[in-house]
Structures are given as C-alpha cells and as structure tokens.
Amino acid sequence: MTDSTFxxxxxxxxxxxxxxxxxxxxxxxxxxxxxxxxxxxxxxAAPAAKPLPAFAAWKDGSVMIVxxxxxxxxxxxxxxxxVITPADRLYVxxxxxxxxxxxxADRDAWVVQVDGVKNPRALTVxxxxxxxxxxxxxVLQCSGNGRGMFPSKPSGSPWQxxxxxxxxxxxxxxxxxxxxxxxxLSGLKYMTGTGGEKLPExxxxxxxxxxxxxxxxxMGDALLAWELNGAPIPLAHGGPLRLIVPGYTGVNxxxxxxRLAFTAEQSEAAIQQHGYRMTALGQxxxxxxxxxxxxxxxxxxNGPLPDSGAxxxxxxxxxxxxxxxxxxxxxxEVSVDDGKTWQEAKLVGxxxxxxxxxxxxxxxxxxxGMHTLLSRAEDSxxxxxxxxxxxxxxxxxxxxxxxxxxxxVVA
Ligand SMILES: Nc1nc2c(c(=O)[nH]1)N[C@H]1C(S)=C(S)[C@@H](COP(=O)(O)O)O[C@H]1N2
Ligand SMILES: [Mo]
Numbered sequence: 001m002t003d004s005t006f007x008x009x010x011x012x013x014x015x016x017x018x019x020x021x022x023x024x025x026x027x028x029x030x031x032x033x034x035x036x037x038x039x040x041x042x043x044x045a046a047p048a049a050k051p052l053p054a055f056a057a058w059k060d061g062s063v064m065i066v067x068x069x070x071x072x073x074x075x076x077x078x079x080x081x082x083v084i085t086p087a088d089r090l091y092v093x094x095x096x097x098x099x100x101x102x103x104x105a106d107r108d109a110w111v112v113q114v115d116g117v118k119n120p121r122a123l124t125v126x127x128x129x130x131x132x133x134x135x136x137x138x139v140l141q142c143s144g145n146g147r148g149m150f151p152s153k154p155s156g157s158p159w160q161x162x163x164x165x166x167x168x169x170x171x172x173x174x175x176x177x178x179x180x181x182x183x184x185l186s187g188l189k190y191m192t193g194t195g196g197e198k199l200p201e202x203x204x205x206x207x208x209x210x211x212x213x214x215x216x217x218x219m220g221d222a223l224l225a226w227e228l229n230g231a232p233i234p235l236a237h238g239g240p241l242r243l244i245v246p247g248y249t250g251v252n253x254x255x256x257x258x259r260l261a262f263t264a265e266q267s268e269a270a271i272q273q274h275g276y277r278m279t280a281l282g283q284x285x286x287x288x289x290x291x292x293x294x295x296x297x298x299x300x301x302n303g304p305l306p307d308s309g310a311x312x313x314x315x316x317x318x319x320x321x322x323x324x325x326x327x328x329x330x331x332x333e334v335s336v337d338d339g340k341t342w343q344e345a346k347l348v349g350x351x352x353x354x355x356x357x358x359x360x361x362x363x364x365x366x367x368x369g370m371h372t373l374l375s376r377a378e379d380s381x382x383x384x385x386x387x388x389x390x391x392x393x394x395x396x397x398x399x400x401x402x403x404x405x406x407x408x409v410v411a
Contacts, residue, residue, distance in 0.1 A: 052066060059089070059092075060089055063089050071163075072092040076160060077305050079164075079321065083357070084166060084229060090140070093142050093250060098197075101235050103235070103240065107125055107226065109124055111258070112257055114259075115261040117183065119182040125240055128171070134172070137352035138168075139164060139355065140164065140167060140253060142163035144156050144394065145159045146160070146398030146399070146400075152281055154392075154393060155394075168230065169223055170230075171223040171241075174223065177224060184262050188263055188264055190216060190263045191219050191222065191245075191260070192212070192260070193212055193243040193261075194209065194211040194254065195258070206269050212254060214245055218293075221246045222244060224243060226239070226240060238257075241257050242255050242257060272287075272291070273287045278292065278397065294325050297325060297377050298323060298399040298404075300375060300404040301319070301404070302321065303319050303320070310409070314365060315364070318345070319360065322375070324377070324379030328354035329380075330378050331377065336366065337371070337372070343362060346360065346362065348360065369409075386400060
C-alpha cells in the first residue's frame, strides 16, 4: 500500500484547518457522505515513486518515502508495533553524499582520532572493541521531523513523523575511551564529532563539513558504535563507526566518525554555527540562537490512519509511540474527540530504557463518523508534550500534539 498521495491531504487536514473542520459539525454527516469519504481515503493507483538511492537500495522501498537521494522517510503506518525499527525501514538523512562503500571493506581498520584528552591518539575500531562494550536502545530522530506540518513551509525535507526510529546501538562507551587515554583535559566544555565524508578540494571545509558539538555532559551515555540492531552498521547509517549521543537529535550522531575531540568552543563548521538552531521566523540564523540538541517529549499515533482504508464501527485499538528525549516517558493520553476528553493509554511491550520509545495502546469503540485522534505524552520529570509547535525558521523540534493528530473515517 502506498500513501504518498495522501500525505499532502493528511497535512491539509491538520493544523489550522482542524478547528474549522470540527466546527463544521461533522457529526451530522450522512452515512453516504461518510462512505464516500472512506472510499476517497482508500489507496488509489500507486504514483511512480522515486527510486531508492544506490547506497540505500537494500531498504524496503515499499515503506520508504523518497524525498531525495539524501532524505528517506519511513511511512507512518510502517513504524511497526514491536519497539525496534528494522534497519531496512529506518529513515536516512545525509547532509553530504555518503562516502564510498570501500570504507567498509576493512571495518576494524577504520581510524578515529581522539583529541582533548591527556594522551590524544588515533585508535582503530579493532582497538576500540578491546576497550569496552555497551548497548543502548535509542530514538534516532531528525531535528526537522514534523517539519512538513509547519504552515510556514520552511525549506528542507517536509518530514511527517517518519524521520525517526528506535534502534539498538552497540559499541564502546566514550567514557571508557577517555579514561583509557588518561582522562579529559580540564576546562573543556564540548564533545565534538567530525564526519568522515570526503570534502571537495578548494572549498573552505567549514562550509560543508559535518562536525557537531554537544555539551560535555552528553558524554555520559555516548557510544562509539559499530553495530546497529545486531549487525555491523550499514554505510547509510554511519558504518564502520558512529558517534551515538542518546537523547540528542539525529544531526548530533555523527556517522563514519573520523575525529572525536573535547573542545573549549563549539565547532566552527557552518552546520554548528548557523545550522540546526532555533531561529525566529523570517530571521537569519546566528550562533546566538539556541542550538538543536536535546529532544523534547513527543508521541504520535501510528494506527489507525486515514489511509488504513475504511474502518468499520466498533472496537479498535489506537496505537503509537512515545518518548521523552533525555527522560523516560511516563504516561500517554489519547483523545478520540479532538482533544475535548482524554483517556490514559497503556504502555505496552518491553521497556528498553529511557532513551527508547514505548509503544502505547488504547482499546476504544469508535462509532460511525469522522474522528480526530490525538495523543500526548509526559516524561518522568513531568515535562508534557505541548499542544502547539514552536514556530521557527527551519522547522525544527515539532512536538505539537495537535499537529500530530490523525483524522479517521468510520463508516
Ligand atoms: N557524517 C554525517 N553524520 C550525520 C549526517 C551527515 O550528513 N553526515 N547527518 C545527520 C542527520 S541531519 C541526521 S538526522 C542523522 C540521520 O541518521 P540516519 O541516516 O542513520 O537515519 O545523521 C546525522 N549524522
Ligand atoms: Mo537531521
């Protein structure tokens, strides 16, 4: 089933028009009109989908939305309900073309330079494997996930919910590496990772390089990882070695990492100084704007969806995912009446720790009609998913429960 034709229509039903639709008194719609609406939301002939790029040709093309060669999104209905996102469904986002697959020929020989410690040196993946081992389950989510729901239409991929997945990373704790190299130098404030992409000659590397700094405290649970969901990390996801910073947005998780440095200042790369900052609408980003680092508490419904086909009146299980960024998710509520009343959903399936998402489920009976289904989450620190997005120039950090609602027709 393909729903790419329905992404724009779903988007147009959300946001500002929701209130108008509700105010129009849809409860009064006739059965015929409902049946028509239901058949209109049934899958039509599949549009010619863009092909998967070669470096990600192994992905399951039937569930990926190809925004471009460097931006692949997972369809909302394909995020599954068993916590872990399979690698062949996981979204991909590259700011630069992926390096040549030849870098995977000898994974253990990949070298990362570690600086800002007492004894800085280059380490091979083979050496790292002898220094420690840890596994973390973590939501990997692009900073711009949900950008497609901003009415201001910021430039960048118009992601809906699928620039995110929950995956397992295995590798060595950064702490263990730092200890093995004599400990950190004092007075350093950031952990800075540099991507291993080859940059074109004759260009100031700072304009293009993928190099990001995060506050030093993020080192606590960070890994240098070589495994994703129990297999060597594919090139598309940053193999042979990736910096994993749990709780921080995708861009801070540097693929094919070639340098890890503890630094006094943030990286001078454009992607740090101007990119990935919460900038007011209509303004140019500067390094005075807040950097996009930690993820906020968020949830969304993955079923039923407008494109699930016609739903019959009666029992139905509303399900989705919820996560808290740095903190475990504690509670999820679901509304079937556009936010007028809320019921507590059950968190189901294994709890894989505070950085993973939880599946939630709520059994309801839906009568015939049009229903706006919403979910909102709260984390263990009492932070609540907000009703409204924070408007910003680049469409980052959309956690709005209103934007993430879905409208279903029950006939
Ligand atoms: N070296 C490098 N690391 C990178 C990127 C990149 O372009 N190069 N993109 C970042 C962005 S913006 C995101 S959202 C995630 C995407 O990770 P994925 O492609 O494994 O899903 O990787 C991040 N790490
Ligand atoms: Mo991203």
